[in-house]
Amino acid sequence: MRLATWNVNSLKVRLPHLLDWLASQQPDAVCIQETKVEDTKFPREEIEAAGYQVAFSGQKTYNGVAIISRSAPEHVHAGIPGFDDEQKRVITATIQGVRVVCAYVPNGQAVDSDKYQYKLRWLAAFEAWLATERRSQPRLAVLGDYNIAPADEDVHDPAAWKDQVLCSAPERAAFQRLLGLGFKDSFRLFPQAEKSFSWWDYRMMAFRRKMGLRIDHILLSPQLAARCGACQIDIEPRRLERPSDHAPVIADLAD
């Protein structure tokens, strides 16, 4: 089973890239973030024509998440239960017996901002919910844009990013608490090239200069981690015309 996550930064603009990528990579399920589209305007037909099914939770302009899968998504649920949030950041579905959580963690803007406080509150609610899910779902995968670079090796310039949003100690601690629930960061289950990143700023030719961060992650419960044979970041879509600023991350699980 091939699982993937990709922040597309507008599903409308990136739909051609996504359809090409589905055809070339043949994933079984893809978690999409920043669709930026209302549910009534979701491009369902185009994706279904490519042989995939969809579950989505979106809004105008901002946020928005979707799960695209070969087989029918079952037991679909949007949001974090018990956490009141107008921002559409989570959708969950069972696919081929795997409970798949697609998450778009708040960016946080700056460590001294209200949005940063919202990010930390959001992460606390997310952790509490995943702790309960872990008990009932042995095959649990949490994919998405975490907006957290877990360690300095995930940052092109750790000194410049020290204590900045995406890299601050409270955010990294929140990420470690998720790992503390028993999840594995699938990317780090394997040897990886240095300067492996999943996001590069649009400005300053950051991609060409390899100035990025690794903030998109695939967390796997122990039972799934034991089945994981590979995890990679596919930077090819970042080279295209009018790319998303994020690259997809792919994990392969043995059947």
Add this chain to the structure above:
DNA sequence: ATGGCTATGTAGCATAGA
């Protein structure tokens, strides 16, 4: 160098991203 791109909503720029 505190900018530098890009997308959206909306018709000039403001907001947000990371």
